[in-house]
Amino acid sequence: MRGKGSQKPEARSQNRKARIRTSLLPSGFWLLASGFLLLATVAVAYPQQPQNFDNVEINILPVQGNVYMIVGAGGNMTMQVGDQGILLVDTQFPQLSSKVLAAIRKISNKPIRYIINTHFHPDHTGGNENLRKAGSTIAGGNFAGNIRDAGEGAAIVAHENVLNRLSAPAGGQAPTPTGGWPTDTYFSGQKDIFFNGEAVQLIHQPAAHTDGDSLVFFRRSDVISAGDIFVTSGYPYFDLQSGGSINGVVDALNRIIVLAVPADKQEGGTYIIPGHGRLCDEADVVEYRDMITIIRDRVQDMIKKGMTLEQVKAARPTRDYDPRYGATTGPRTTDMFVEAVYRSLSAKK
Numbered sequence: 001m002r003g004k005g006s007q008k009p010e011a012r013s014q015n016r017k018a019r020i021r022t023s024l025l026p027s028g029f030w031l032l033a034s035g036f037l038l039l040a041t042v043a044v045a046y047p048q049q050p051q052n053f054d055n056v057e058i059n060i061l062p063v064q065g066n067v068y069m070i071v072g073a074g075g076n077m078t079m080q081v082g083d084q085g086i087l088l089v090d091t092q093f094p095q096l097s098s099k100v101l102a103a104i105r106k107i108s109n110k111p112i113r114y115i116i117n118t119h120f121h122p123d124h125t126g127g128n129e130n131l132r133k134a135g136s137t138i139a140g141g142n143f144a145g146n147i148r149d150a151g152e153g154a155a156i157v158a159h160e161n162v163l164n165r166l167s168a169p170a171g172g173q174a175p176t177p178t179g180g181w182p183t184d185t186y187f188s189g190q191k192d193i194f195f196n197g198e199a200v201q202l203i204h205q206p207a208a209h210t211d212g213d214s215l216v217f218f219r220r221s222d223v224i225s226a227g228d229i230f231v232t233s234g235y236p237y238f239d240l241q242s243g244g245s246i247n248g249v250v251d252a253l254n255r256i257i258v259l260a261v262p263a264d265k266q267e268g269g270t271y272i273i274p275g276h277g278r279l280c281d282e283a284d285v286v287e288y289r290d291m292i293t294i295i296r297d298r299v300q301d302m303i304k305k306g307m308t309l310e311q312v313k314a315a316r317p318t319r320d321y322d323p324r325y326g327a328t329t330g331p332r333t334t335d336m337f338v339e340a341v342y343r344s345l346s347a348k349k
Contacts, residue, residue, distance in 0.1 A: 053095040058103040063271050063279060065221025066196060068107065072096050074123030075275045078225040079104065080218060082196025084138070085113035088154075089216050089225040089273075091127030100127060101134055111136050114195065116202060117158035117182060118227025118275065119210045120165040120242070128156055128180035153183075157193070159204050160185040161212030165242060203259075205229060205252035209236070209275075211243025213252065217259055224256055225273045230285060232277030235318070235325045235337040236292060238344065246296050246344040253289040257282060291321055299341045309342050 058072040060079070070077035073096060078089035086108055092100060104112075112135030117125050135154030163182045167175050191202040198220040205213040209228040216225040228237065229252040238244030260270035260282035272280045298317040307315070318326060318334055326334040 053093065056096060056099070058096065058099045060103050060107060061279065063221070063223050063273065065218065065223065066198070067218050067221040067223040069273050069279055070100065070103065072100065074126065075118075075121070075228065076273055076277075078216065078218075078223070078273050079107070080196055080198070080200070080221070081108045081110065082198070083110075084196050085110040086135070087114040087116065087193075087195055087200065088112060088131065089116045090118055090124040090227065091115060091131050093123060093126040094130055095126075097127040097130035097134075101131065112154045113138055114193065115154050115156045116200075116214070116216055116225075117156065117162050118216065118225065118229075119213050120158075120162045121210070121228065121239075122176075124227065124275070125162075125166065125176075125180060129177055132156055132179065153179075155184050156180070156182045157184045157186075157191070157202065158182040159202070159212040159214050160187045161210070161243070165210075165212065203255065205248065205255060207243055207245045207248035208238065208252040209244050209249065210239050215252070215256065215259075222261075222270045223273065224259060224270060226256060226275060228275035229253065230256060230272060230274045230280075230288060232274050232280060232284070232288070234276075234327055234332060235321075235334065237332050237337070238340060240340060240343060244344075246292070246341050250289065250293055250296065253285055253292070256285050257289065260285065291325070295321065296341060296345070299338070300345050303342065303346050309339060312342050313338055 053073065056073045058070065061069040061071065063069050066081050068079040068081065070079055070092075072092050074092040075090050077092060077100070080087040086104065088104075091097070112131060115128060115132060115135070117128070119125075132153045136152065137155045160182075163185050166181050167178075169175055186202065186204070189204050193200045193202070198218060201215075201217040201219065203215040203217060205215060213227055213229055215227070215229065218224070229249060231237075236246075236249050238246060238249050256272060260272065262282045263269035266281075266283045268281055270282055272282070272285055274280060295318055299312060302312045302315060302317065313335060316322075318338060322334055328334065
């Protein structure tokens with residue numbers, strides 16, 4: 001019997017990764033969904049931005065319940081729709097806000113009430129200000145100076161470390177515009193919102209991708225929005241300069257696995273929307289967690305043997321996973337991943 005910590009045969013894994021249950025999709029949508037998943041896989045932009053936003057298409061994929069996945073450039077977005085309005089998780093780049101809003105309006109004309117940020121990186125928060133202005137809050141509390149401002153703009157919710165990093169100068173650059181800052185933060189382990197008849201939980205994962213990561217769990221729809229804690233497009237990127245760590249990523253993936261419940265034969269059940277890449281289920285997260293854990297333990301063993309960073313790189317601790325996750329060019333190469341793991345484990349940051 002397969003447990004949550006075991007691996008499945010590779011052939012079955014690849015078959016599972018190539019499909020999503022057709023029962024989730026409206027009639028005639030399956031071929032379009034396949035294209036959306038392909039786009040989601042290639043639309044990776046960690047610190048970099050596409051050169052031409054005019055050519056970026058925004059596509060919306062129904063997941064289950066009243067939750068949708070929005071794919072464009074930068075990080076994947078999540079959308080919950082209901083009678084009370086719209087809740088968004090992350091906002092992609094500011095240059096795409098009008099396209100994102102137009103795509104949302106094809107699903108619902110309800111006001112945007114909440115924007116949740118999974119972390120502070122600009123490919124997930126760049127559109128905060130624009131999309132906030134397109135919405136309105138249910139209750140006052142995010143206004144300054146005049147009660148007439150109380151209903152203007154959606155509430156932006158995040159862990160307080162997201163606000164700290166968006167509002168502070170970094171690397172000689174000015175802080176982001178105040179209109180994109182969170183208006184409601186939490187600092188304990190969890191924040192709960194009840195919206196559109198559904199419990200939505202923000203669960204802080206410390207020292208994972210950054211120090212301000214939140215998993216967003218839609219309990220009735222049974223969907224988890226993972227942000228960049230979990231991606232399918234390559235090795236994980238954890239921002240050492242912003243409090244990230246390899247062990248924090250493993251811990252966060254284990255939290256997703258605890259929350260997720262698979263359906264028949266490990267297919268379906270709880271769905272996970274990654275920060276970059278295609279829609280997944282619990283078994284995908286298990287395999288990703290296992291891969292990261294194996295590489296972490298290999299590097300940790302090399303460090304204990306006194307190997308230098310260059311010696312660890314030369315030993316290629318990722319070689320058996322490189323055909324699937326490796327990269328020699330682009331913003332996040334395999335070499336950069338190995339170096340980040342080494343520095344995280346040796347505390348040489």
